[in-house]
Amino acid sequence: MAVCIAVIAKENYPLYIRSVPIQNELKFHYTVHTSLDVVEEKISAVGKAMADQRELYLGLLYPTEDYKVYGYVTNSKVKFVIVVDSSNTSLRDNEIRSMFRKLHNSFTDVMCNPFYNPGDTIQSKAFDSMVSAMMVQVS
Amino acid sequence: MESLTLTDGEQKYYSDLFVYCDTDNTKKVASNGRVLDLFRAAQLPSEVVLQITELCGATRLGHFGRSQFYIALKLIAVAQSGLPLRVESLNSVKDLPLPRFVVAKNEHEARHTAMYPDSENQGPYQGVIPRPPGRGQVKKVSAHEVIQSCVPTVEPQLQPDTTSPVVSPHQSPPTSPHWRKHKRQASGGNVERQPVVVAGAVWTPFREAQAGPVVAGDGMWSAHSPPPVQESWENSSIRTVASASTTNEIQRQSSGGYDDPWKITDEQRQYYINQFKTIQPDLNGFIPGSAAKEFFTKSKLPILELSHIWELSDFDKDGALTLDEFCAAFHLVVARKNGYDLPEKLPESLMPKLIDLDDSAEVPDQAPDVGYSGSPVEVTPNKSPSMPSLNQTWPDLNQGNEQWETFSERSSSSQTLTQFDSNIAPADPDTAIVHPVPIRMTPSKIHMQEMELKRTGSDHTHPTSPLMAKPPDLSEETKLATSMKFVTANSGDGYSSSDSYTSDQDPITSVVSRQRSHSGNSPEGLKVVAAPPPPPPRPHASHSRSSSLDMNRSFASVPTGPQLAGVVAYPPAVPPRPLPTQTSGPHSGHRLDEGLAAHSTTSPQQIPEQPNFADFSQFQAFAASDQRSDDGEKHPESLPVEKSSEGAGPLRTVKSDNQEERAAATVNSAKGSIMAPPPKPVRRRLKSEDELQEEALPLKSNVIATVLAIQPSIPRSIGKDKKAIQASIRRNKETNTVLARLNSELQQQLKDLLEERISLEVQLEQLRPFSHL
Numbered sequence: 088m089a090v091c092i093a094v095i096a097k098e099n100y101p102l103y104i105r106s107v108p109i110q111n112e113l114k115f116h117y118t119v120h121t122s123l124d125v126v127e128e129k130i131s132a133v134g135k136a137m138a139d140q141r142e143l144y145l146g147l148l149y150p151t152e153d154y155k156v157y158g159y160v161t162n163s164k165v166k167f168v169i170v171v172d173s174s175n176t177s178l179r180d181n182e183i184r185s186m187f188r189k190l191h192n193s194f195t196d197v198m199c200n201p202f203y204n205p206g207d208t209i210q211s212k213a214f215d216s217m218v219s220a221m222m223v224q225v226s
Numbered sequence: 227m228e229s230l231t232l233t234d235g236e237q238k239y240y241s242d243l244f245v246y247c248d249t250d251n252t253k254k255v256a257s258n259g260r261v262l263d264l265f266r267a268a269q270l271p272s273e274v275v276l277q278i279t280e281l282c283g284a285t286r287l288g289h290f291g292r293s294q295f296y297i298a299l300k301l302i303a304v305a306q307s308g309l310p311l312r313v314e315s316l317n318s319v320k321d322l323p324l325p326r327f328v329v330a331k332n333e334h335e336a337r338h339t340a341m342y343p344d345s346e347n348q349g350p351y352q353g354v355i356p357r358p359p360g361r362g363q364v365k366k367v368s369a370h371e372v373i374q375s376c377v378p379t380v381e382p383q384l385q386p387d388t389t390s391p392v393v394s395p396h397q398s399p400p401t402s403p404h405w406r407k408h409k410r411q412a413s414g415g416n417v418e419r420q421p422v423v424v425a426g427a428v429w430t431p432f433r434e435a436q437a438g439p440v441v442a443g444d445g446m447w448s449a450h451s452p453p454p455v456q457e458s459w460e461n462s463s464i465r466t467v468a469s470a471s472t473t474n475e476i477q478r479q480s481s482g483g484y485d486d487p488w489k490i491t492d493e494q495r496q497y498y499i500n501q502f503k504t505i506q507p508d509l510n511g512f513i514p515g516s517a518a519k520e521f522f523t524k525s526k527l528p529i530l531e532l533s534h535i536w537e538l539s540d541f542d543k544d545g546a547l548t549l550d551e552f553c554a555a556f557h558l559v560v561a562r563k564n565g566y567d568l569p570e571k572l573p574e575s576l577m578p579k580l581i582d583l584d585d586s587a588e589v590p591d592q593a594p595d596v597g598y599s600g601s602p603v604e605v606t607p608n609k610s611p612s613m614p615s616l617n618q619t620w621p622d623l624n625q626g627n628e629q630w631e632t633f634s635e636r637s638s639s640s641q642t643l644t645q646f647d648s649n650i651a652p653a654d655p656d657t658a659i660v661h662p663v664p665i666r667m668t669p670s671k672i673h674m675q676e677m678e679l680k681r682t683g684s685d686h687t688h689p690t691s692p693l694m695a696k697p698p699d700l701s702e703e704t705k706l707a708t709s710m711k712f713v714t715a716n717s718g719d720g721y722s723s724s725d726s727y728t729s730d731q732d733p734i735t736s737v738v739s740r741q742r743s744h745s746g747n748s749p750e751g752l753k754v755v756a757a758p759p760p761p762p763p764r765p766h767a768s769h770s771r772s773s774s775l776d777m778n779r780s781f782a783s784v785p786t787g788p789q790l791a792g793v794v795a796y797p798p799a800v801p802p803r804p805l806p807t808q809t810s811g812p813h814s815g816h817r818l819d820e821g822l823a824a825h826s827t828t829s830p831q832q833i834p835e836q837p838n839f840a841d842f843s844q845f846q847a848f849a850a851s852d853q854r855s856d857d858g859e860k861h862p863e864s865l866p867v868e869k870s871s872e873g874a875g876p877l878r879t880v881k882s883d884n885q886e887e888r889a890a891a892t893v894n895s896a897k898g899s900i901m902a903p904p905p906k907p908v909r910r911r912l913k914s915e916d917e918l919q920e921e922a923l924p925l926k927s928n929v930i931a932t933v934l935a936i937q938p939s940i941p942r943s944i945g946k947d948k949k950a951i952q953a954s955i956r957r958n959k960e961t962n963t964v965l966a967r968l969n970s971e972l973q974q975q976l977k978d979l980l981e982e983r984i985s986l987e988v989q990l991e992q993l994r995p996f997s998h999l
Contacts, residue, residue: 199545201515202522202533210530212570213537 089186089222090154091115091170094194094209097163099123103209106170107222119168122148122156126166129158144184159187165194186221193217232296240296247295261295268302278302489575490557498553512546518555525559531568535559538572550577 094103106115125148145158159167197211247261265275282297506513539555554576
């Protein structure tokens with residue numbers, strides 16, 4: 088369902104980014120980059136209880152012509168961004184949430200790997216396969 | 227002897243072979259046994275071998291000196307090339323291929339040479355017991371070559387890998403008892419060639435070289451070759467070979483875990499366990515990620531691969547390695563060093579013994595591209611030094627396994643937790659939707675029932691229709707008492723079924739079933755009720771209540787003879803009964819619900835108790851006057867009050883007033899549910915409750931209504947049949963109890979529903995802030 092999935096580190100550099108349509112990848116990269124601004128804005132806006140919603144789903148960041156961007160932030164300020172094609176039957180919010188949850192779980196597994204240095208690009212095959220599974224659904 | 231010119235390759239090869247045969251480590255003389263074995267391995271006819279030995283001068287000398295040995299080898303090459311054996315050919319033949327021993331290929335030569343440098347590295351591993359197969363790769367080749375030369379060509383058909391590994395054990399035993407022992411065991415275990423054969427496929431390149439000989443060699447080897455080979459190995463720099471052999475063996479065992487290249491052999495496991503102990507003395511404990519990282523980094527595998535290995539082996543994703551996980555990781559490292567590609571999923575044999583964690587149904591990546599790159603992979607030398615030789619055998623390997631298993635079970639729990647969490651996610655959307663429904667079962671059922679009842683009730687014709695539909699059935703019911711009981715039973719059943727529904731997770735079906743049951747019950751009940759009150763002209767004018775009206779109609783339509791009789795019996799009693807029954811009814815009905823009360827009132831009414839008559843009449847008066855108002859007011863009161871009261875009889879008197887009101891209310895409710903809108907609005911207040919109860923009691927109310935209808939319809943021939951009256955009284959009492967029970971149940975359901983509602987509201991409140999988008 089997702090057209091593009093990106094994991095951005097705390098310092099706002101990408102740890103992992105993958106798009107389904109290999110072409111036009113740059114467009115998605117750009118989209119993800121611009122969505123970071125929205126994410127930041129939301130993070131600062133949701134200042135209620137610190138860490139209360141930190142880990143949570145930010146929801147639809149902004150819809151563009153033919154896709155929507157959803158965001159999710161973890162406690163450690165790692166951001167997940169999912170770009171979904173609008174032409175798809177609009178996915179339910181819960182589905183997006185579950186996708187983020189899965190992403191988060193896989194990301195946690197990657198983090199648990201002692202051989203992974205935080206800040207490295209994510210090269211875990213398990214993570215890749217999970218992301219691919221989520222993206223394959225698009226087509 | 228003629229001078230022998232050898233190429234460098236040949237020189238090297240020959241020297242290797244010589245060393246191999248130099249079991250006495252004389253560096254001068256090759257033991258005859260070895261040499262002969264080697265020659266046999268050359269797959270030459272014995273005559274040729276004899277000729278060769280003669281030509282090289284060994285027969286003269288009686289032993290194989292180095293030069294003789296070399297000449298012999300050259301002659302073997304000549305012979306293998308098909309050239310006639312001539313001394314002159316030694317030097318005349320150019321480009322003579324190296325003598326092949328048992329399918330020894332020239333590539334072995336290359337490998338052989340290539341391996342030398344590696345073999346050196348292997349040295350340190352000598353002391354280590356089952357050296358991870360990885361190491362073995364290179365060594366193996368050299369070992370193989372040597373072995374091959376020594377190996378009698380007896381075993382022709384063993385698969386390549388089998389041969390080499392087989393060799394190792396035999397050779398090892400003499401030297402290092404502890405290891406060899408293990409190896410022996412391992413090799414012993416691997417006597418089965420088939421599995422080796424399978425594994426052999428994996429070991430393509432050099433396996434072939436080893437092809438036939440070694441395997442069968444087990445027995446033979448043990449006979450003679452092992453010791454000499456062993457010694458030669460150890461004495462020579464070809465210690466690596468030994469290690470290779472061990473690794474081979476390990477490999478064989480691991481690879482040939484028969485069909486499972488990933489199986490961990492016992493020696494390997496012991497080795498791993500020992501390594502584990504060095505890091506974590508407690509075998510049931512964990513190795514933290516950092517320690518494991520350091521440990522495995524020493525293997526000099528690329529971090530990416532180590533990361534992948536970690537992902538595969540950390541089964542419960544807890545960032546720490548249990549013994550099982552550690553063994554799996556270690557095994558994967560070894561395999562990787564041996565050139566095995568890492569599987570995408572953890573092979574089954576490596577999975578920790580988790581109980582129900584089977585989701586990943588890991589398909590053992592059995593024959594992954596066994597790119598045995600014969601490339602000299604540096605095994606983790608660092609491990610060996612740190613590790614004491616496997617002197618300490620893990621005595622209770624099984625016990626260890628058990629421990630591991632229990633251990634893994636523990637980890638499995640965490641795994642299950644993890645899995646569970648991840649599984650919850652996708653289910654959330656559904657559960658959010660589903661959960662409420664099942665929880666709502668009872669209410670929904672009740673609701674459904676109520677709806678059904680309402681439907682039946684509202685539709686005058688309708689309620690009777692199911693009822694009427696069953697008249698024939700009712701006709702079967704002859705006894706009034708039975709019919710009454712049937713009613714109660716039905717109602718009871720209906721309600722009990724509702725109870726079952728509550729337990730049932732499928733509200734809809736339960737509701738439906740309940741409906742069905744209720745419908746089944748109600749009509750039957752009604753019929754039963756109807757049965758007794760025959761169609762006789764019931765001036766149910768008094769019972770203008772819709773339900774009663776319907777009942778009347780239904781009764782009228784029910785031409786049940788015997789039942790009619792019973793009904794008739796009823797009818798006569800009706801007139802007086804309505805009051806008492808109504809009083810009792812409402813009160814019992816109230817308990818259950820307004821609707822029920824109404825019905826119940828009607829039913830008891832039908833079996834009026836003389837004493838109640840008065841009450842009832844009063845009630846009726848009340849009802850008439852206070853129906854509407856009372857309904858609304860009484861509902862809440864009645865509900866709790868009724869709930870408390872169970873005994874219809876005693877309550878009746880006690881609550882005569884209430885009953886009257888309630889009766890009115892119930893009557894109203896019955897009416898309302900059926901046709902009187904006014905009461906409905908009042909009820910709407912407690913709609914949830916009322917509806918539930920009303921719906922829950924639709925059948926009962928219908929029954930009661932029918933009873934009521936019957937009663938009023940019955941001509942007031944009061945003192946007609948005392949027996950009938952008493953019977954009806956009895957039945958009414960039963961009905962009352964049933965209704966009371968129903969009422970209590972409904973009350974309970976109502977409470978549950980309210981609780982659920984509250985919880986949902988709370989959840990909603992909690993969620994609201996989250997959904998700020």
